[in-house]
Amino acid sequence: xxxxxxxxxxxxxxxxxxxFTANGELKEKWEIPSRTENGxxxxxxDVADTIDAKLKExxxxxxxxxxxxIGVPGPITEDGTVLKCANLGWDIFNVNEKMSxxxxxxxxxxxxxxxxxxxxxxxxxxxxxxxxxxxxxxTGVGGGVILNGKIVAGSNGxxxxxxxxxxxxxxxxxxxxGKHGHLEQYASATGIVRLAKKRLLDTxxxxxxxxxxEVTAKDIFDHAKAGDTVALELVEELGRYLGLALSHVAAAxxxxxxxxxxxxxxxxxxxxxxxxxxxNQNIIFALSNKEFRLAELGNDAGIYGCAKxxxx
Amino acid sequence: xxxxxxxxxxxxxxxxxxxFTANGELKEKWEIPSRTENGxxxxxxDVADTIDAKLKExxxxxxxxxxxxIGVPGPITEDGTVLKCANLGWDIFNVNEKMSxxxxxxxxxxxxxxxxxxxxxxxxxxxxxxxxxxxxxxTGVGGGVILNGKIVAGSNGxxxxxxxxxxxxxxxxxxxxGKHGHLEQYASATGIVRLAKKRLLDTxxxxxxxxxxEVTAKDIFDHAKAGDTVALELVEELGRYLGLALSHVAAAxxxxxxxxxxxxxxxxxxxxxxxxxxxNQNIIFALSNKEFRLAELGNDAGIYGCAKxxxx
Numbered sequence: 001x002x003x004x005x006x007x008x009x010x011x012x013x014x015x016x017x018x019x020f021t022a023n024g025e026l027k028e029k030w031e032i033p034s035r036t037e038n039g040x041x042x043x044x045x046d047v048a049d050t051i052d053a054k055l056k057e058x059x060x061x062x063x064x065x066x067x068x069x070i071g072v073p074g075p076i077t078e079d080g081t082v083l084k085c086a087n088l089g090w091d092i093f094n095v096n097e098k099m100s101x102x103x104x105x106x107x108x109x110x111x112x113x114x115x116x117x118x119x120x121x122x123x124x125x126x127x128x129x130x131x132x133x134x135x136x137x138x139t140g141v142g143g144g145v146i147l148n149g150k151i152v153a154g155s156n157g158x159x160x161x162x163x164x165x166x167x168x169x170x171x172x173x174x175x176x177x178g179k180h181g182h183l184e185q186y187a188s189a190t191g192i193v194r195l196a197k198k199r200l201l202d203t204x205x206x207x208x209x210x211x212x213x214e215v216t217a218k219d220i221f222d223h224a225k226a227g228d229t230v231a232l233e234l235v236e237e238l239g240r241y242l243g244l245a246l247s248h249v250a251a252a253x254x255x256x257x258x259x260x261x262x263x264x265x266x267x268x269x270x271x272x273x274x275x276x277x278x279x280n281q282n283i284i285f286a287l288s289n290k291e292f293r294l295a296e297l298g299n300d301a302g303i304y305g306c307a308k309x310x311x312x
Numbered sequence: 313x314x315x316x317x318x319x320x321x322x323x324x325x326x327x328x329x330x331x332f333t334a335n336g337e338l339k340e341k342w343e344i345p346s347r348t349e350n351g352x353x354x355x356x357x358d359v360a361d362t363i364d365a366k367l368k369e370x371x372x373x374x375x376x377x378x379x380x381x382i383g384v385p386g387p388i389t390e391d392g393t394v395l396k397c398a399n400l401g402w403d404i405f406n407v408n409e410k411m412s413x414x415x416x417x418x419x420x421x422x423x424x425x426x427x428x429x430x431x432x433x434x435x436x437x438x439x440x441x442x443x444x445x446x447x448x449x450x451t452g453v454g455g456g457v458i459l460n461g462k463i464v465a466g467s468n469g470x471x472x473x474x475x476x477x478x479x480x481x482x483x484x485x486x487x488x489x490g491k492h493g494h495l496e497q498y499a500s501a502t503g504i505v506r507l508a509k510k511r512l513l514d515t516x517x518x519x520x521x522x523x524x525x526e527v528t529a530k531d532i533f534d535h536a537k538a539g540d541t542v543a544l545e546l547v548e549e550l551g552r553y554l555g556l557a558l559s560h561v562a563a564a565x566x567x568x569x570x571x572x573x574x575x576x577x578x579x580x581x582x583x584x585x586x587x588x589x590x591x592n593q594n595i596i597f598a599l600s601n602k603e604f605r606l607a608e609l610g611n612d613a614g615i616y617g618c619a620k621x622x623x624x
Contacts, residue, residue, distance in 0.1 A: 075598055083598070131467050133564075145564055147464060154566025155443050156598055161563045164596035166556060177596045244478060248560040251473045252445075252457055254466020284476035284489045286387050286395070286468055 003064055005310045006054075006105075008047055009071040009112060009302030010034060012087035015043070017050055018303035019058075022066060022311060024123055028054070029303065040088035044095075048102035067106030069306030070095060071115035075157030080109040083157055108309040112302055114151045114160055116261065116295075117144025119305030124296040125259040133246065133255045134295065135162055137264035140176065141184040141191075145253060151309075152253075162249060163188070167241045186241040189217035189264050195234055196220055205230055221267035235267075235274055243278025250279075250287050261295025268294065315376055317622045318366075318417075320359055321383040321424060321614030322346060324399035327355070329362055330615035331370075334378060334623060336435055340366070341615065352400035356407075360414035379418030381618030382407060383427035387469030392421040395469055420621040426463045426472055427617030428573065428607075429456025434620045436608040437571040445558065445567045446607065447474055449576035452488065453496040453503075457565055463621075464565075474561060475500070479553045498553040501529035501576050507546055508532055517542055533579035547579075547586055555590025562591075562599050573607025580606065 003022040008015060012034060019028045032050050035042040051068065055061070072095060074085035080096030095109040110118070117126075117134035126132035130149045136142035141163030145152040152159035163184035164177055171181030173194070185191050196215045199205055207230035208223050209215050223231035246258055258275075265271060272292045280288050297304055315334040320327060324346060331340045344362050347354040363380065367373070384407060386397035392408030407421040422430070429438075429446035438444035442461045448454040453475030457464040464471035475496035476489055483493030485506070497503050508527045511517055519542035520535050521527050535543035558570055570587075577583060584604045592600050609616055 143564075147459070152459060152565050154599075155568040156566055158562070158566035158596070158599045159564070161566070161596055161599065164599075165560050165563045166594035169556075179594065179596060182596070244481075245560075248477050248557075249564045250470070251477045252455075252471070252561045252564045253464050254468055254470035254473070256467040282478035282491065284470070284473055284491065284494070287466075287470045287473065 003066050004060055005066040005307050006051055006068040007303035007306030008051075008068060009115065009306055010043065010047070010088065011073055011112070012036065015047060015050075016299065016303050017054075018300070018307060019054055020307040024304070024307065024311070026300070026304070029300065034088065036087070036089050038089070040085070040090050043088060043090075044098050044102055047099065051103055051105075062104060065105055067108065067310035068099060068103060069115070069309035070099060070107060070109040071112040071302045071306050072109060073112045076109055076111050076153065077155075077157050078153045080107070082109070106310065110151050110153060110305070110309055111157060111160070113142030114144040114153065115305030115309065116142070116301040117146050117160065117259070117305065118151055118308050119297055119301040119303070120259045120261065120295050121146045121149070122308045123304050124301060125261070125293040126257055129256045131253070131255045132257050132259055133162075133249050133253070134259040134261060135242070135246070136262035136295075137188055137260065138262035139188060139190055141188045142262070145249070145255070147253060147255075162245060165245050165248060167245060183241055183245045187238050187245070189262070192217050192220055192234055192238050192264070195237055199230055199234065207231065217264050218266065221270060225270060235270065239271070239274030240278045243275045244282050246275065247279050247282040250283055250290065254287055255290070257291040257293055259293050259295050261301065265294055315378050316372055317378040317619050318363055318380040319615035319618030320363075320380060321427065321618055322355065322359070322400065323385055323424070324348065327359060327362075328611065328615050329366075330612070330619060331366060332619040336616075336619065336623070338612070338616070340370075341612065346400065348399070348401050350401070352397070352402050355400060355402075356410050356414055359411065363415055363417075374416060377417055379420065379622035380411060380415060381427070381621035382411060382419060382421040383424040383614045383618050384421060385424045388421055388423050388465065389467075389469050390465045392419070394421070418622065422463050422465060422617070422621055423456075423469060423472070424614055425454030426456040426465065427621065428454070428613035429458050429472065429571070429617065430463055430620050431609055431613040431615070431617030432571045432573065432607050433458045433461070435616050436613060437573070437605040438569055441568045443565070443567045444569050444571055445474075445561050445565070446571040446573060447554070447558070448574035448607075449500055449572065450574035451500060451502055453500045454574070457561070457567070459565060459567075474557060477557050477560060479557060495553055495557045499550050499557070501574070504529050504532055504546055504550050504576070507549055511542055511546065519543065529576050530578065533582060537582060547582065551583070551586030552590045555587045556594050558587065559591050559594040562595055562602065566599055567602070569603040569605055571605050571607050573613065577606055
């Protein structure tokens with residue numbers, strides 16, 4: 001009989017679920033809603049129930065399940081203690097113990113950005129490497145550091161919090177975290193749109209972006225590819241901050257490859273080129289010419305990484 | 313019979329040697345000169361000879377030696393391949409294999425700044441912790457990242473190259489590595505003296521530092537402690553760059569404690585206070601209030617870390 005495991009990526013809106021074989025084949029994937037009301041108290045039971053239902057549906061016995069890997073949207077220590085999880089309303093508790101009691105299965109838990117990085121290392125843009133740094137450029141900037149094939153969770157669950165590196169000491173606007181000038185304010189989808197809106201306030205600036213009712217990150221890259229000078233400058237600005245930030249990460253942990261994911265990464269090679277340009281401008285020679293790759297698993301990176309947590 | 317191991321910290325001028333018991337007691341320490349002529353070809357044999365001589369002197373048999381840990385002043389991969397070692401004139405070769413053949417003992421090798429960090433974690437300022445970041449503020453700025461009790465060597469041997477984080481994009485003067493605006497240009501002993509000399513060029517600046525024939529890093533901290541405004545500003549500038557750089561490192565790996573060593577660290581609590589002030593100004597809340605501690609092993613940190621490489 002084949003062995004199986006579950007990858008459960010808990011988000012603020014939906015819980016993405018995957019059933020994998022022990023060698024990493026995704027057999028089934030589905031979603032259930034995240035019931036975040038009442039401090040998210042229902043979420044653990046919902047996860048246990050959907051696992052039970054799937055096992056019953058496919059006539060898989062628990063003895064053939066290696067375990068359940070879980071990703072949560074907040075800082076979590078290596079032993080599975082979630083420290084605060086605003087998106088779910090969760091307080092402090094040990095997810096491994098709770099979910100193990102509910103499912104009767106072995107459970108491993110990690111931060112969602114970190115499991116995405118692990119998933120990309122295993123089966124995506126970082127395949128073949130053991131030391132990768134992933135950044136996810138979405139609404140925010142998430143990050144994950146994988147060394148020797150393992151997540152660097154950090155002593156406060158803050159490993160890979162790359163989006164909150166302070167990149168601009170002169171920034172007046174506030175980051176989501178309350179500080180100023182963090183990478184997320186420039187290199188996320190929200191961030192580059194913010195920069196664009198600031199440029200458009202200057203009525204003397206001529207740009208094809210002005211013709212749009214609303215500017216998105218995709219628009220900015222599309223107009224840059226079409227040659228619009230202002231859009232090109234905005235892409236450069238994103239690349240300048242992100243390339244510099246990744247040079248800082250490299251000076252700390254010297255990975256083999258950087259994997260860039262999230263919605264903004266759909267801009268493709270133009271994005272990789274501008275990041276690597278500014279990375280190489282700043283990095284010490286011994287660490288130059290790292291590989292920059294696009295993520296490949298999209299929204300499935302998390303469930304893959306969760307499964308890998310269990311498979312080891 | 314007790315078991316022993318050697319810690320051999322190879323520098324550009326001297327080779328520091330220590331004989332340790334397996335539980336970390338330093339039994340003997342001594343130095344031999346680094347013969348760097350002819351591409352440092354004599355260094356491995358000199359190390360083997362001094363080990364043999366010490367074993368003979370103390371009537372210790374090789375079967376009672378766990379191994380030899382070696383620190384080298386340059387980037388080195390996890391398997392012991394030195395990539396370039398300008399200070400010794402060494403080309404690329406595998407130090408573990410070479411030294412194992414010469415000594416008949418098990419050999420483990422790591423970068424000198426990294427073994428100093430490992431030593432401080434084991435028996436110095438980071439004792440009791442498994443996740444530490446150490447910076448050594450000397451002629452340059454060295455760094456070491458220790459996670460789960462192990463050195464992060466990095467894929468190019470560049471783990472912990474904190475001194476070469478780009479902190480000032482507007483810097484015109486050149487770092488020792490050829491780039492511009494690296495941390496080492498501000499936070500090393502040489503760096504803060506450079507900043508002082510620039511200030512003193514402005515003849516309208518009034519400072520007690522002007523009375524000195526030559527300004528040293530120690531002078532700057534001493535005059536700051538005595539209340540000299542310009543010296544205080546220079547200490548703030550060092551702290552601003554270093555606190556920011558360490559906030560970048562924390563966002564990547566989230567250590568438990570930062571250990572500050574090297575000559576500049578003799579400034580003591582004034583230095584720790586200014587670093588932690590700027591660290592906390594920049595870091596995301598979840599990673600605030602890290603411990604900042606002074607290194608405790610001085611020049612012996614390297615030999616301790618080398619011994620720990622072998623003891624594991």
